[in-house]
Amino acid sequence: MHLQExxxxxxxxxxPQCPRAxxxxxxxxxxxxxxxxxxxxxxxxxxDELGRMQRTCNADVIVNKCEGLCNSQVQPSVITPTxxxxxxxxxxxxxxxxxxxxxxxxxxPDGTRLSSPEMATMDxxxxxxxxxxxxxxxxxxx
Numbered sequence: 436m437h438l439q440e441x442x443x444x445x446x447x448x449x450x451p452q453c454p455r456a457x458x459x460x461x462x463x464x465x466x467x468x469x470x471x472x473x474x475x476x477x478x479x480x481x482x483d484e485l486g487r488m489q490r491t492c493n494a495d496v497i498v499n500k501c502e503g504l505c506n507s508q509v510q511p512s513v514i515t516p517t518x519x520x521x522x523x524x525x526x527x528x529x530x531x532x533x534x535x536x537x538x539x540x541x542x543x544p545d546g547t548r549l550s551s552p553e554m555a556t557m558d559x560x561x562x563x564x565x566x567x568x569x570x571x572x573x574x575x576x577x
Contacts, residue, residue, distance in 0.1 A: 468503035468526035470567045479538055479559055490549060492538035492557040501526050501567035523572035528564035535560055 478493040505524035512520035538557045541549045549555050 466503070466505050466524075466569050468501065468505055468567050468569050470499050470564055471502050472497050473500040477536065477538060477559070479557060481557065488544045490541050490543055490554060490557070492541040494536070494538040494540060496536050498534070498536075498561070499563045499565065501528050501564050503567070505569035507572075524569040525572045526567055527570050528566070529568045529570075530564065530566040531562040532565045533560055534563050 474495055474497055476493065476495050478491065480491045481489045483489050503526040505526050507521075507523045509519050509521050511518060514520070536559050538559060539555075541555055541557060543549060
């Protein structure tokens with residue numbers, strides 16, 4: 436009984452080293468890593484060659500994100516220095532695509548909204564996930 440209590444305390448200390456990866460459905464073993472839509476607020480400032488701000492543009496946009504559950508486990512081990520073997524899996528992007536986003540609210544440094552066609556909007560590029568799946572945590576070689 437005392438050994439089981441000690442084991443549970445040790446596992447509780449080890450688990451936080453694998454953030455968000457250790458959320459899993461007990462008993463079912465189901466993974467649920469998916470690509471979801473998310474609304475974010477983007478702000479981009481534009482500066483001239485002397486470093487003076489020319490305009491600030493912003494917009495609320497919909498982009499993809501990876502979210503979900505991946506199977507992970509921690510088990511006792513006599514081989515590892517910590518006494519536990521961790522197998523952590525994280526929900527991450529498996530493929531990225533470049534997306535052009537138009538920021539539609541642009542302002543000069545004084546906060547006045549810009550209306551001239553060449554200054555009223557700003558196009559920016561970002562990469563967003565188009566596919567997500569479970570990867571071993573810390574594995575950036577994929």
